[in-house]
Amino acid sequence: MSINKKMVAFFFVMLFVSLIFIVKPVKADTIVKNGTLASNETWTSNNIYYINGDFTIPFGIELTISPGTIIKIVDNVRIFVNGNLTSVGETEKIIYFTSYKDDILGGDTNGDGLTFPAINDWGWIEFGPDSSGSFDYTTIRYSGNYNATYRVGAIFANNSNYKFPIVGDNVILENNAINGIHLPGGTIPLSTSKTLPNYPAAPYYLSGDLTIPFGSNLTLEPGTFFKISDNVRIFVNGSLNSIGESSKRTYISSYKDDTLGGDTNGDGLTSPSINDWGWIEFGPDSSGTINFTTLRYGGRIGATYRGGLLINGGSITVTQTIITKNNMGIEVNDAQAISIHTSSIYSNLAFGIKNNQSGIWVDATNNWWGHISGPLDTSSADGLYNPSGLGDKVTDYVDYYPWTTGINYTDFIYLPILLK
Numbered sequence: 008m009s010i011n012k013k014m015v016a017f018f019f020v021m022l023f024v025s026l027i028f029i030v031k032p033v034k035a036d037t038i039v040k041n042g043t044l045a046s047n048e049t050w051t052s053n054n055i056y057y058i059n060g061d062f063t064i065p066f067g068i069e070l071t072i073s074p075g076t077i078i079k080i081v082d083n084v085r086i087f088v089n090g091n092l093t094s095v096g097e098t099e100k101i102i103y104f105t106s107y108k109d110d111i112l113g114g115d116t117n118g119d120g121l122t123f124p125a126i127n128d129w130g131w132i133e134f135g136p137d138s139s140g141s142f143d144y145t146t147i148r149y150s151g152n153y154n155a156t157y158r159v160g161a162i163f164a165n166n167s168n169y170k171f172p173i174v175g176d177n178v179i180l181e182n183n184a185i186n187g188i189h190l191p192g193g194t195i196p197l198s199t200s201k202t203l204p205n206y207p208a209a210p211y212y213l214s215g216d217l218t219i220p221f222g223s224n225l226t227l228e229p230g231t232f233f234k235i236s237d238n239v240r241i242f243v244n245g246s247l248n249s250i251g252e253s254s255k256r257t258y259i260s261s262y263k264d265d266t267l268g269g270d271t272n273g274d275g276l277t278s279p280s281i282n283d284w285g286w287i288e289f290g291p292d293s294s295g296t297i298n299f300t301t302l303r304y305g306g307r308i309g310a311t312y313r314g315g316l317l318i319n320g321g322s323i324t325v326t327q328t329i330i331t332k333n334n335m336g337i338e339v340n341d342a343q344a345i346s347i348h349t350s351s352i353y354s355n356l357a358f359g360i361k362n363n364q365s366g367i368w369v370d371a372t373n374n375w376w377g378h379i380s381g382p383l384d385t386s387s388a389d390g391l392y393n394p395s396g397l398g399d400k401v402t403d404y405v406d407y408y409p410w411t412t413g414i415n416y417t418d419f420i421y422l423p424i425l426l427k
Contacts, residue, residue, distance in 0.1 A: 052076045055113045063087040075100035079107040085130035088138045096144030106149035127152035131159045136166035143175025151184025160189020167193045174206040187212045187271045194218040205230040210268035219245040230255040232267040238308050240285035243293045251299030261304035282307035291320035299327045306334025314338030335361050342369045353377025359399025369405045381410045
């Protein structure tokens with residue numbers, strides 16, 4: 008009986024190995040690539056391209072990947088795009104960027120016997136400041152490491168201009184250290200107006216502090232998933248606009264928030280929590296419009312705890328927005344040109360809105376605070392008082408009256424105690 012069991016096990020092992028090579032038969036030729044591309048090229052699906060050293064597409068040069076092509080990449084190897092990279096496959100002819108250990112695709116290309124790929128097997132695809140490109144019907148996997156520099160995105164926009172390729176809906180980013188468009192932070196150039204398109208296949212991942220200087224503008228398109236890493240902030244001295252739609256909300260959240268676009272940080276299923284990332288800080292001369300947006304899980308840098316939105320001035324409008332599960336929803340140091348309406352501010356840890364400026368009101372009427380009884384207001388110093396409120400807590404000089412029973416609902420308004 009034991010012999011029969013061994014024979015059966017051996018049969019299934021051999022069947023699995025044979026299927027590996029049947030699924031994607033070995034191509035006619037393996038073409039080795041490294042160094043700098045000298046002229047325009049088209050890589051064809053009749054070959055496997057094996058990149059065994061850093062590979063650069065220089066400014067003015069175009070590389071076109073034909074449908075069905077397989078590109079295998081060795082340890083510590085990156086692809087630098089300063090020119091143009093086009094990788095557009097077809098429904099039945101997917102283009103693959105993968106590890107050289109990925110024997111399921113095209114067989115044992117590197118001739119070392121049966122091997123299995125893993126996250127961080129190779130580097131990444133890095134786009135420079137003058138680059139361009141497009142991906143569709145393309146799968147990128149097993150990237151993220153160069154000489155022990157881990158957690159770099161499969162698509163890495165390593166430039167202050169935030170240049171990155173067009174990412175079609177049929178792109179798959181899987182088993183990478185970062186399954187998304189990696190933005191490293193830095194300062195957007197002066198007088199730059201930049202829009203981050205909504206690419207459902209590729210959430211944005213911000214790994215370092217981002218500054219929007221005076222005169223510059225950053226806009227998040229409707230439906231965009233914008234995920235932020237530990238101890239990272241956005242400093243707005245110019246303009247930040249997060250413009251969603253009723254059926255296509257924009258999200259600003261933790262990099263651990265796998266409910267948005269999947270496992271972006273490549274560490275398996277994780278759950279986000281309050282204080283996962285820093286905050287969005289508006290300066291004295293800034294402006295911002297936040298509409299149909301959900302902002303959550305912010306509020307901490309090291310041992311410093313602030314609001315998910317920290318407003319030090321500027322002209323800021325918040326409407327139809329959900330602000331939840333932050334240390335504080337909104338913290339205000341200068342409230343002169345702020346309006347917050349028809350939004351939901353609830354389940355924030357310390358305060359829904361904290362106004363640090365005495366005598367100047369934060370205009371926050373017609374919002375939902377998490378309970379029909381309204382926000383918790385335990386101080387009567389400003390004339391508003393709602394000690395029985397079961398919603399998020401507010402400080403003095405937050406004008407929350409009237410509030411609503413839910414976002415976009417204005418009926419069943421409950422009244423606070425108005426002091427004479």
